[in-house]
Amino acid sequence: MSYCLNPKCHDRRNPDDARICQSCETPLLIQNRYRLLRPLRELDEWEPAEVFEIDDHGTRRVMKVLKKVMLLSLFQREVETLQRLDHPGIPKVEPDGYFTVALPGAVEVHCLVMEKIAGTDLDAWLANHGPITQAEAEDWLKQLLELLALIHQAEIFHRDIKLSNIMRRETGQLMLIDFGTVRQVTNTYLAKIAGKRDVTSVVSPGYTPLEQMNGKAVPQSDFYALGRSIVALLTGKHPIDFTEDEEGRLIWQSEVKTSITQAFAQLLDEMMAPFPGQRPLSAEVILNRLAFPLPPPVPPSTEPPERRAIQWLLIANILVFALQLLIGGQWLQARQRSSVRPQSATLNLVMPELPERPRRVQLPL
Template sequence: MSYCINPNCRHPENPQTINFCQSCGSELLINARYRVITVLGQGGFGKTFAVRDRDGTQKVLKVLMNNDTLGVELFQREANVLQRLKHPGLPTVESEGYFTFRVKGTDKPLHCLVMEKIEGKNLQQWLEAHNYQPISSEQAIDWLTQLTEILNLVHNQNYFHRDIKPQNVMCRSNGKLVLIDFGAVREVTETIQRATGEVTRISSMGYTPEEQKKGKAEPRSDFFALGRTFVYLLTAQEPRNLQEDPRSGKLIWRNVATQTSKPLADLIDDLMAYFPKDRPKDTQVLLQRLGKLSDRPPSPSPDRRTPRFALGWKPALMGLGVAGAIAISAFAIQHFSKTQVENLLSYQSSAHQFKIKYPEKWEKQELQNPVINDVVVFIAPKKNTADAYQEQITVSIEDLPKPMSLDEYNQSSLKQIKTNFTDVKILEETPKTIANHRGYTVVFDDKDGQTNTKKMQTWTLMNNKAYVITYTAEKSEYSEYLKTAENMMNSFEIN
């Protein structure tokens, strides 16, 4: 098959032997050398395709469908970094790997990046394929050393990644790791120059340190995310679902990773220190400590704390295809009574021209993430230390690639729900009014990792933008938080 990358093409599948799309007339031989084979994935930022080069080599093509300034900046930054940095642990990008490509029916070019196709699974997929069996200390030391060596090159070139997590680490068939997704990378000098100004905040729940949430990331912010990644691998649980010590704020994870040697656990805790100054100074210091661990036989640390919880969930926002617009994901941890009255505060985004009310006890985090178009996240407080899930409300906005009716968008969104979520079972579809506009609501069952979830997704269109509100909860707790979610949806206003 030859696939058309025109985002407005209604029938992108074509025979392999032709050079122009039968539906829209766009060229099928991208940049005169790449033929698109299939779609690998998509999200709010665009699409990723498998392509075949003219010599028969398979590669990956990333296409930015959203031409907003910030998205283009991050896309070009990823291309520049990967072209400059050469390492077996980084995807190879040729000097001409970044280019723009024009399709029929639009004056705006598509920004394209072709890179090496990494054969293997990311670490989240890898753990799932191994039935969520936590890795051993020996394997953790090997993998941590590999990733630190990659970061040693990245940091020494005055870059840092800013989005390390299991989904952004690939494992080749030979066990070698590759760090991917450099769209969030930043130069160290840029952080210094912009220390008092506005910076782009990239955040992944459970893996992002506090200083990065405040727009003050630095190279040691990568260490925090690295430590959280290995907590996930050693416990098979998402870090955000684990408890924290109320006095020290440290993550309590050793009790569910009893196979982990104490020296390794100590190092991982140091990586996750709240203050950057308390983390290892740089990659050389980290490599020295790892070298000492390699010569020391592991000794299991004692199990002194609370029982193990259920296995971790997969982040619901990844690849949120329903326009990646406004997403509300609620993960049930606080049992509010259905009749309990909650005091609501008002949040207003002047940049994005919307308002929404939220419970005053919830934490608010403002974000700028062009990959999934996040604007703000509201996080519910934990009821007690036994709560395994934490409600979260994320507001995101996406420009539509072309004008469309609500009915057209409904069909597109339903198709993307079935494509992008796991074990989907649609339970209900109904028209709904949101922000005084015609909208639509879909309720469906889904699965996040080992957790059965239920979602209610409501959307509307205005000013050529899609606004989507998604309520997500553990299936057994769905009704407990439904009223809160409905109140927030009903309070939503578009200016």
Template sequence: MSLCINPRCFAPDNNLNMQFCQACGSELLLKGRFRVVRELGGGGFGKTYELIDNTGKIKVLKVLIDNGPKAVELFEREAEVLSLLDHPGIPKVEKDGYFLYVPRNSKRNLHCLVMEKIEGLTLHKYLKQQGNRPIDPELAIKWLRELTIILQQLHNQHFFHRDIKPTNIMLRTDGHLTLIDFGTVRQVTRTYVAKKAVGDVTGIISSGYTPLEQINGQAVQQSDFFALGRTFIYLLTGKDPNKFYNPYTNILEWRDVVPGISLKFADLLDWMMAVSAVKRPQNTQVILQTLGEIDGVFPPEVNVKPSTNSLIHQFSPVIVNVKYASLLERFWAFTIDLIILFFIGNVIGVLSPFVLSFIGIPVRDDDIHTSLWMGSVGWFSGTIGLLIDNELEKTIATIFGIVINWLYFTLFESSTKQATPGKQILNINVTNSSQEKISLLQANIRYFANIISTATLMLGYVLAAFSLQKQALHDKISSTFIIKKR
């Protein structure tokens, strides 16, 4: 069968040997060599067809239906990019693959693009056909390397894709991957930078895969890394990445869903999905080098020597080398903090009667002795307070212990030090998943969640000994991590 691509044709089906459409009279043999045989799909902007060229080779034809300036610009850009790139992971377009077609009795041109037909399934369909069964981490590493090398071809030409997601990645029948749909590609030029500065850039948004800067019309090459990282969360979990989003921490909490994943690979994916673009890997070379450090496989183009690029060290946390603090290290840090808190309480307790007397408030002689109990702050300050006979002093001691303890932990852990003095002595920090300091809100969530860890006969703490990332119960609740400083 030979199909007519005239959008206004009421009977597009024709015999294979026909030269012109019997219904509308439009030419069926495009450019004297392409014959459309069936429709593959379509949307608001265009349609895709399967065609056969004069050598019998099957290809794909994309036809733009919307002739608006922006649609034409994107279509022409896709044709330009695909004609420039030559890689097995990118659909091939011949030099004359882009052309205009004018249907019979029509003044409206149809923009056409002939490209290589990719035999296979999108990764979205691939997982669907497997009942949304996730891929294993070993395959994920292999696929991430393959897609990063494909992306490297694009970025090296100063382009970026802007719409990486499972539906835009094809798994060929030979097991290799191909990145498709280059209609949203942009080139990093002075014109683009100028437009970006004033917000005059078309936003491309795919829920769950588009980073914030791109939603705001400020996409950069690192925006592709975010989308690629989110794609692998889908592949490793079989679920929409948004299902793992924590609005309090602004990160995905996905690791516990993927058994057997190495910490370094999980860290790499979180690095790629950092909220701030400047906190992501600087380029594809960095990702490939990190993958090589994970499995020992370095593609020929990857320099295995450690990078000395100052921008990488300044902006990109090298989280593949993270070492999480052990339960024993955390125990000693907490013990040191309690000792420090005890002395803080005693100093204030000893001085308080003199201060009260100085300002004219009478105090008993044994208030100094009682004030020493007030220094026994920490998680058990309330229990210690019960040992005091005087009800007022008992209340004051308990409240004093709770408040000082609360301020001590929340203010120190949310400060630029990222640690209490006890943790600083043992060279460990409290961070979020991007290795940045936690917010005061997050510190408070962590503090009060700590009560749960204690109330469960300390089992919440013991969990840190069995967690891959050495997280206690309160760490998991607050999405925080205790790491060794480098």
């Protein structure tokens, strides 16, 4: 079966060998090479874009078709991003993979052709396989962080990380898809944030942090969404189904299906912190924490305060006694050294006896 490209067509399904649509007479062979085989999303006239599996001279690919011109800037940004980044975890787009098609009725659609990924998104994978272990979570987190490091180094951020936007190839390689919401970190964007001017916000309930809902997304917003994606994989629950504490932190650890270390749980909590300044600074920082986990915290003492006070008092008395012994020993050694020191010779001077001075006798006159 072939599908018609025209979104306003009343019956878009056609036989495989048809050359034009039987309903609206739109050519079914696009750019003289592409034929729409089946929609990968439910066709909805209200959706801004449609995604099809297509045939390209015998090769299966994916075509994304933008219907709403008001989102053209986001669509073109996705094209530029995919053509700019070269990584096995990002769908490949050929230099001629973006084009426009004029349709009957003065309708123009924008098309983006990408490689078809042999695999499934993690939302469907979780539904089929159930929660993952910490070892799998660390492996998948590392793969996605390496992708984010590449994306952030290009001075862009994704803004819509969630399980349905993460694909897993049959080889186990994870991929990020749907770059239609990426945002470039530019001086204009930073000025808009500083001036509190309107910035396009992208919201996926359960995954989107508060600052992004307010139109002030930053690269650390990706860490928040990624942390919540890993929690969903560990627990099998959507992030929106968890409760939060008074500070806005997710209460999730009791729902983990397998055991995880406290260091790994703490790292995920830091990634999902309510405010961007509380989250790791970069993807490299998180990767380093995965390679060198923090030591477990020392558990607080359960002894009663009175007993601890007695112990400290005893230790203090022992230290004072030891100090007294040290001082006393040094004083005794000094005393012993002074007792064996040779006495210095004394000089006895013998004064000669002087003759007795005659006394004066006063005679009477």
